[in-house]
Amino acid sequence: MVESVWVGFGSHSVSAGAFLPVLPTTPFLLLASGCFMRGSPRTANWLHAHPTFGPILTDWYQQRTISRRVKKRATVMIVASFSFSMYMVPALWLKGMLLLCLIVLLCWFLRLPETESVAGTAENS
Incomplete structure (x- = not known):
């Protein structure tokens, strides 16, 4: 039950970050990554391996850089x-x-x- 709530928050964060044209994507991706890590490690791994979103997350988590x-x-x-x-x-x-x-x-x-x-x-x- 709790895992599905985290996955739901993560999904909404990815959607907001990818499709809201005036807002920067990075904070939404970081939020989604944190939610997925708590709710669905498989989805978190997918997000971190994504060709577009993965490098942004990797830079942030490994070096705290963008x-x-x-x-x-x-x-x-x-x-x-x-x-x-x-x-x-x-x-x-x-x-x-x-x-x-x-x-x-x-x-x-x-x-x-x-x-x-x-x-x-x-x-x-």
Whole structure:
């Protein structure tokens, strides 16, 4: 019973991360990975072996890093989603709170170390 709840949360997290166009995928994948590890190790292994999602999770769990490409995309999407939210919210104090949250989030996120991809560089050919 409890395992199916974890699998359900994980499934919703993967769906939200993959299909919501304005939100970064990485936090949803990390949440899904944690849920699947508790509810279905088989599904967690599938997610970690996935050609698109696996490298992001591996970088995070092994080195606590993200790739430069993921970081750039996520930064653009974070700024875009917060900007849209600030545009839509009518109250000035809410706009201020959103701006404060954006600044705090970006200060944390931009300080995360980046993965150096050396496999495709000219030195390795």
